[in-house]
Amino acid sequence: MNSTHPVKAVTAAEWETARLQLLTKEQELTRARDAVAADRRRRPWLRIDQDYIFDGPDGTAHLPDLFGGRRQLLLYRAFFEPGVSGWPDHACVGCSLMADQVAHLAHLNARDTTLAFASRAPQPDIERVQARMGWSIPWYTITDSFDTDFGVADWYGTNAFIRAGDSVYRTYFVNDREHEPMGATLSSLDFTALGRQEDSEDSPTGYPQAPRFSWLDRHDEYGPTETSATGSADHAHCD
Known part of the structure; x- marks a missing residue:
C-alpha cells in the first residue's frame, strides 16, 4: 500500500489509549454543538409579512x-436554473x-417538520x-424576490x-461550511426552532419534548398521529 502516513505499529492497548484521547475531544465538541443548538432555540423570530x-x-x-400542513419548514435554496453549471441536465x-445526502423525509415529518427545495x-x-436522480424532496420554483430577500440569490443556504x-x-439561516450537517435528520432538526424535541435538550419552557429517541x-x-409533534412553544419572543 502506498501511503504518506507515518506508519507506527502499536499494541492494542496503546491504540485504545490513543482512541480515548481523541474521544475526549470529540465529546467536548458534541457538548459545544449542543450548547449552540440550545442557543439557537432561544434566538428571536422574524415575522414574514410578504x-x-x-x-x-x-x-x-x-x-x-410549503409547510405541507406541518409546523416547521426547512427550505433549501438549490441552484438548478439557467446560468448554473450543468443546466439543463443537472443541478449544480x-x-x-x-x-x-438527505435522509428519508418521514423522520423529519415525524417531528412536525418539512424539508423542501426551491430553485x-x-x-x-x-x-x-x-x-432521473431518484429524488423525492418537495421542490418548488421561485417566482419573486424570495431568494434575494432571504440571502440565497447568489449562494446556497437553508x-x-x-x-x-x-x-x-x-x-x-445557515449556509457555507456551517451548512454541512444539513440533510441528516438529527442535525437538520438542530437548526430548527424546536430542535429534536427531546427531554435531554436544553429548551425553553413549553417547547414540545419527549424521551430521547422515543x-x-x-x-x-410511522402512524398518522406521529406526523405531528405535541405541545406548544413559547411565542413570547416571536416579534
Whole structure:
C-alpha cells in the first residue's frame, strides 16, 4: 500500500489509549454543538409579512403551503436554473450532493417538520431531474424576490421557518461550511426552532419534548398521529 502516513505499529492497548484521547475531544465538541443548538432555540423570530409565491407540482403555492400542513419548514435554496453549471441536465454539483445526502423525509415529518427545495428552474425541468436522480424532496420554483430577500440569490443556504397561528416566522439561516450537517435528520432538526424535541435538550419552557429517541420508528411504520409533534412553544419572543 502506498501511503504518506507515518506508519507506527502499536499494541492494542496503546491504540485504545490513543482512541480515548481523541474521544475526549470529540465529546467536548458534541457538548459545544449542543450548547449552540440550545442557543439557537432561544434566538428571536422574524415575522414574514410578504406573500411569497412559488410554482409547485400542484400549481401556485404560497410560503405557508410549503409547510405541507406541518409546523416547521426547512427550505433549501438549490441552484438548478439557467446560468448554473450543468443546466439543463443537472443541478449544480454541490446542490446535487445535498439532495443525495438527505435522509428519508418521514423522520423529519415525524417531528412536525418539512424539508423542501426551491430553485428558479421551471417545474417540468425540476420533475425531469428528480425522476432521473431518484429524488423525492418537495421542490418548488421561485417566482419573486424570495431568494434575494432571504440571502440565497447568489449562494446556497437553508432558511428555517415556523408557523404560529396564521403567521410565519423566520427562525434561522445557515449556509457555507456551517451548512454541512444539513440533510441528516438529527442535525437538520438542530437548526430548527424546536430542535429534536427531546427531554435531554436544553429548551425553553413549553417547547414540545419527549424521551430521547422515543419518537423514532422505521420510515415505513410511522402512524398518522406521529406526523405531528405535541405541545406548544413559547411565542413570547416571536416579534
